[in-house]
Amino acid sequence: xxxxxxxxxxxxxxxxxxxxxxxxxxxxxxxxxxxxxxxxxxxxxxxxxxxxxxxxxxxxxxxxxxxxxxxxxxxxxxxxxxxxxxxxxxxxxxxxxxxxxxxxxxxxxxxxxxxxxxxxxxxxxxxxxxxxxxxxxxxxxxxxxxxxxxxxxxxxxxxxxxxxxxxxxxxxxxxxxxxxxxxxxxxxxxxxxxxxxxxxxxxxxxxxxxxxxxxxxxxxxxxxxxxxxxxxxxxxxxxxxxxxxxxxxxxxxxxxxxxxxxxxxxxxxxxxxxxxxxxxxxxxxxxxxxxxxxxxxxxxxxxxxxxxxxxxxxxxxxxxxxxxxxxxxxxxxxxxxxxxxxxxxxxxxxxxxxxxxxxxxxxxxxxxxxxxxxxxxxxxxxxxxxxxxxxxxxxxxxxxxxxxxxxxxxxxxxxxxxxxxxxxxxxxxxxxxxxxxxxxxxxxxxxxxxxx
Numbered sequence: 001x002x003x004x005x006x007x008x009x010x011x012x013x014x015x016x017x018x019x020x021x022x023x024x025x026x027x028x029x030x031x032x033x034x035x036x037x038x039x040x041x042x043x044x045x046x047x048x049x050x051x052x053x054x055x056x057x058x059x060x061x062x063x064x065x066x067x068x069x070x071x072x073x074x075x076x077x078x079x080x081x082x083x084x085x086x087x088x089x090x091x092x093x094x095x096x097x098x099x100x101x102x103x104x105x106x107x108x109x110x111x112x113x114x115x116x117x118x119x120x121x122x123x124x125x126x127x128x129x130x131x132x133x134x135x136x137x138x139x140x141x142x143x144x145x146x147x148x149x150x151x152x153x154x155x156x157x158x159x160x161x162x163x164x165x166x167x168x169x170x171x172x173x174x175x176x177x178x179x180x181x182x183x184x185x186x187x188x189x190x191x192x193x194x195x196x197x198x199x200x201x202x203x204x205x206x207x208x209x210x211x212x213x214x215x216x217x218x219x220x221x222x223x224x225x226x227x228x229x230x231x232x233x234x235x236x237x238x239x240x241x242x243x244x245x246x247x248x249x250x251x252x253x254x255x256x257x258x259x260x261x262x263x264x265x266x267x268x269x270x271x272x273x274x275x276x277x278x279x280x281x282x283x284x285x286x287x288x289x290x291x292x293x294x295x296x297x298x299x300x301x302x303x304x305x306x307x308x309x310x311x312x313x314x315x316x317x318x319x320x321x322x323x324x325x326x327x328x329x330x331x332x333x334x335x336x337x338x339x340x341x342x343x344x345x346x347x348x349x350x351x352x353x354x355x356x357x358x359x360x361x362x363x364x365x366x367x368x369x370x371x372x373x374x375x376x377x378x379x380x381x382x383x384x385x386x387x388x389x390x391x392x393x394x395x396x397x398x399x400x401x402x403x404x405x406x407x408x409x410x411x412x413x414x415x416x417x418x419x420x421x422x423x424x425x426x427x428x429x430x431x432x433x434x435x436x437x438x439x440x441x442x443x444x445x446x447x448x449x450x451x452x
Contacts, residue, residue, distance in 0.1 A: 021060070022051040034092055037078015038137070041319030041386065042414060044073055044081070046090035052112075053095040055167060055175050055201040062199060062443070063173035065089040071445045074199050076113045076139035078317075080146070083414050091199060093141075101126060106207045107164060112200060114140045120305055128207040129304045131159040134311035141203055146194050146410035147369040149377065151275040151307055152210065154246040154359030160191040161365040162206035168198040171439040175201070180366055189434045192368030192427075194409050196435060196444050214281025215274050215310045216298035218288050222268030225292040227251050227343065228336040230270050231354070233291045235330050241284060243359035245276040251352040253344040267295070268344050273310050274299060321389040322381040324411035325397055325404040326374035330354070337399035342380065348392060351381040370427045371406045379411050386414055 024031040025048055034049050047070070050061040065072045071088035075081070093112035099119055100109045103126040108119055117136030123129055131150040133143060148159025156162070166178045168190060176198075180187045189197050220230055234249045241247070249272055256266035272288055274281075285299050298309070335354075342350035355377040362372050380396055382389045397404070407421040423431065435442070 021053070021057050023061075024049050024051070035075070035090060036317075037075055037081065038317045039078050039081045039320065039413065040317050041321060041383075042081065042084035044075060044084065044090050045086045046073065047087045049090045049092060051092050051095060055169065058091055058093075058112075058199050058201050059169045059173050059175055061089055061091050062169050062171065066171055066173060066441070066443055069441060070443075072199070072443050074112070074142070074195055076142055077115060077137060079135070079138050080142055080410060080413065082412055093139075093201075096201065101128070101207070103128065106209070107204055108207055109202060109204050110140045111202050112139075112141050116140050116143070117308070120307075123207050124211075124303070124305045126207075127209060127211040129210040129307075130205060130207055131156055131162055132307075134308065135313040135315075136308045137315055140205075141200050142195070143410065144203060144205065145190060145192075145200060147192055147408065149355060149361075149408070149410070150246075151215075151310060152208070152213070152246055152277065153361055154356065155244045155277060156208055157360035157363060157365065158367075158369050159205065160367050160369050161360075161363075162208075163191055163203055163367075164206060165204040166190055166200050167202040168200045170198040171441065171443040184366070185434055186438060188367055189431055189438070190367075192370065192409075193431055196431070197438050198444065210277055210304050212301060212303055213307060214276045214278070214299070214301050215307060216300050216302070217271045217273040217310060218285070218297045218299055219269050219271035219295045220292055221295045222251060222253070222270040222343070225270065227268070227270045227339045228332075230272075230291055231330075231335055231339065232332055233287070234272055234354075235332070235335075237287050238356045240287075241356075242278065244278045245274065245284060246359075247272060247274045247356050249273075249352075249354040251339060251342065253342075253346070253349060255349060263296075269295065275307065275310055320381050320383060321386060321393065321414035322379060322411060323393050323397070323413070324380070324408040325378045325400060326357075326371040326406040326408060327376040327378055327400060327403050328374060328405050329403050330376050331400060331403045334399040334403065338378075338396055341396050341399070346392075348388075349383050350392065350396060353379040353381075355379070368423070368427055368431060370423045371408075374405060377408055377411075379408075381413070389414070 052058045073090045076093045096111035096113040098111045099114055099122045101122050115137050116132035119130045133150050144159045169175050178187050251270045253268045254264045342352050357374045380393055382392050409422050
């Protein structure tokens with residue numbers, strides 16, 4: 001079937017004047033390409049995929065789904081898929097990629113398909129920066145709706161804390177312009193509620209005046225320097241740093257594969273990653289350099305446009321499963337046991353990342369991002385068959401269960417259908433009440449079981 005014929009075969013739902021709207025069903029030419037995303041471990045298998053190029057396209061798709069009681073999903077880049085799904089309507093937003101910076105107001109407007117790398121590039125000429133995460137190819141909107149834990153988070157807070165306005169299509173098919181003043185309840189719910197309250201077509205977000213930073217990573221060979229010793233030194237060090245410094249610990253047992261760079265093959269790499277906007281970076285990181293002989297050390301002054309090199313996240317699609325735990329404290333014996341269960345002898349690749357929280361992240365904000373009293377965020381990623389991966393993750397999280405206070409919505413890859421822990425009881429109760437008001441039929445079902 002030609003692309004044109006496929007479009008016509010699925011166009012019966014269109015109730016506005018967008019003649020070029022592309023809508024595809026399974027078996028149509030271009031269907032597989034349209035649903036493909038960064039996550040290859042599981043995919044969405046919608047009955048209808050709508051390739052939206054405008055807010056009007058999104059509204060038409062939502063109205064079509066609502067009239068037939070079909071669930072609605074949204075995909076920009078496919079990084080943060082909560083799990084597989086069958087049927088319903090999937091709205092892809094990658095064609096909605098406009099970015100507009102207002103340097104005087106220090107704001108940027110981003111459409112639903114924009115990636116953070118685009119925003120960094122657009123803001124950089126004005127000496128401004130967004131509160132993006134570590135990977136430039138992650139979608140800006142979905143990241144922000146889930147909170148948005150960025151590389152400068154301890155200084156500036158969550159990305160959600162800086163949202164000025166949202167354009168969103170709600171379950172009634174209306175396109176609303178939502179601000180804290182115009183619709184405070186919906187504003188609160190959208191920012192932290194993920195995709196449970198509508199399809200956000202555009203965000204207006206505040207930028208911060210950052211042109212350069214001190215950052216990079218220092219890495220150790222985990223077979224020569226005890227990873228638990230590195231983590232203990234890291235935890236002690238986090239108690240001494242200012243809020244202008246955001247950091248994380250990582251432990252990655254790389255397999256011995258030809259596809260990897262020679263210096264990583266078969267190594268157990270334990271590292272600390274740093275981003276700091278103050279002028280005394282060298283002094284602050286000095287204790288890290290005393291931990292032991294470094295495998296590599298890239299700590300340096302850099303333009304903000306190079307900040308993606310701090311983590312050097314993979315930029316190629318692949319399969320992964322993951323979950324997270326917000327920790328009230330980092331219990332040292334529990335953390336040591338975690339590293340033992342996820343190291344080179346674990347039998348399967350498991351990536352550990354522990355983000356230092358606090359600072360501006362602990363400050364209250366008019367949104368539903370929970371667990372602001374957490375001191376660390378533990379994130380685990382693994383590969384392999386999904387059920388086995390889930391068991392492996394559950395086993396790895398167990399040693400730190402006594403200090404776990406919740407989970408993070410943005411880091412539930414393949415575990416997004418598990419509702420427990422994504423919100424504290426009070427936040428969940430308020431979200432459920434607003435869900436009953438704005439989406440009583442539970443059209444948007446992809447957020448950890450949050451329902452009316």
